[in-house]
Amino acid sequence: MSATDNTVFGGRLKEARLRAGLSQKSLGIAAGLDPFVASTRINRYELGVHKVDYPFACRLAAELSVPTAYFFAEDDDLAELILLYGQASKRARTRLLAAAREI
Template identity: 55%
Template sequence: MPRGITRSEVDPDLPLFARRLKAARLSSGLSQERLGVAAGVDEFSASARINQYERGKHTPDVLTAAHLAKALKVPLAYFWAAEDDLAKLILWYGQLNAKSRKTLLATADELSQQE
């Protein structure tokens, strides 16, 4: 879950994409309508479309999901990370600059060789 979001704020029974989208939106402080508009959804249907995605009634195509990720400033892969710990790592990786990413990858490589 993004920083500031607890499991109790997002229904754990929702489909994975719906849970991650809602968590990221709540963490960002955006309304459903503002997120939809920022992602390029028509302003008259933005709130309803995001609501359907967050309830798991519909799942956006990859291009729409990429626009949502960009608007929320999260990596696209975050939405589909099956494990919460992996989702956190994806979020953290997305927040790093290029130099820090290289350092993280080198450290992860070293750790994986120790196993």
């Protein structure tokens, strides 16, 4: 990931964390970080200072109930579609895919 990728990831991580109503520390602890460093580490990810490895990004996504791909989408509209798809029921996903294929 480049610095820009880190910034995109960090912004999406912060949005998802705030939407979930979690502090940086509580998210970090829930994702398996040591409580002593949890807040600082999540803060550094959100600011784009540190790069997140993919397995840990998956753990963060699971804790925040978002698809991992949401963090990495470069386009805001695509990120929103990924998020909506991830939150949709199986039936809604099928309809969404069918509608997308018709476009």
